[in-house]
Amino acid sequence: MTTADRAADGALALAERIFVMLDRGGFVATYKYAVLLALLDLCLELTSRRGEPPTSLTTRQLAEKVVQLYWPHTMPYGAGRSALVLRQNNAGQAKLVGLIARFRERHAPDPSASLSRARAEAPEAFERLVRGVEWKLIEMPLPRLQVVGRKEDRFLYQIGWDTAVQSSAVRAYQAGERDQFDNRILLLPSVGAQLVRLNGLLRPFIHREWAAKVADLNGLEEARLERFLFGADRQRTAVLRGPLRDLQEDRCFYCGERLQRRVEVDHFIPWARYPDDAVENLVAADGRCNAAKRDFLASGGHLGRWTERLAAQAAALATIAADAGWESRATATGGVARAIYAGLPDGVDLWVAGNRFEPSRHDALMRALRAA
Ligand SMILES: [Zn+2]
Structure with missing residues (x-):
């Protein structure tokens, strides 16, 4: 492999891990998008004259960037009296958005006010806002962003604190006692360069996911439109529930336990990766x-059993499809699985069970794919 190939591979591996991170359900608010986009922005802005991206950032830099990102979001959305600030949390408003919206109400009531004007007109209140946002970021998203399932996997940055961080230490540091708290966010080797390299891919992706999440949280028309254009029709797949249960001898495909009342039809290759409704x-x-598998890719163990089924029960699957007037596309479905799994670099989290994940291993996945 050439150096350029290796760099490209490293960037793709990072992108895969970011996709998994964004798929995760652990966050109720939109903070993961904000933090990721802020990291991306700072890596670009702080790239040196020699073209080298930064190796570390500070929580202060991140806080200012996050305020900047959420600033337009705190403008009332909609027309006339029904206009309001969109929710960015499952219940109530996200704390960060609330802080910024309150600052805006008090110090920049004109909705077209730019952040820099508001900052110049109310410097002390702005300083309080940034400190409040900085503390919230330190307390919550920063130590939790890199947790997938139960374990933490620091693949983007190292920080010197965890969720037990004390607000008193951070307040002391913000008051000028620098030894009270280490505010550095140390990017792992080459992460800065890879984020810069992935900018054109990640930025529209994060924008879209973030907008879709907000549309969903606020019941906006965009959410319906997206489901209409690109969503999976879960109602329709219900007709295959019975025949698939029979084929699997009434056991759950993933855990192997006897199926009880709540039985669902799952897309083995997640719909978000490739929309394939074929019976296979x-x-x-x-x-x-x-519910636990969500949009994650399943582990090599699951993949092995799935490719075995694809080969050994091809005729039975085709019959199920024919009886239900359903699509059967064994070859295409196998091709999609090969393309997706064979392209995975080592170390991407694959779903096993519950909130358990295991890192992908290219050689094991290639073995599991052999039957497909
Ligand atoms: Zn199960």
């Missing part, structure tokens, strides 16, 4: 496994 891509799973 559908498995019956209990509600628990289906």
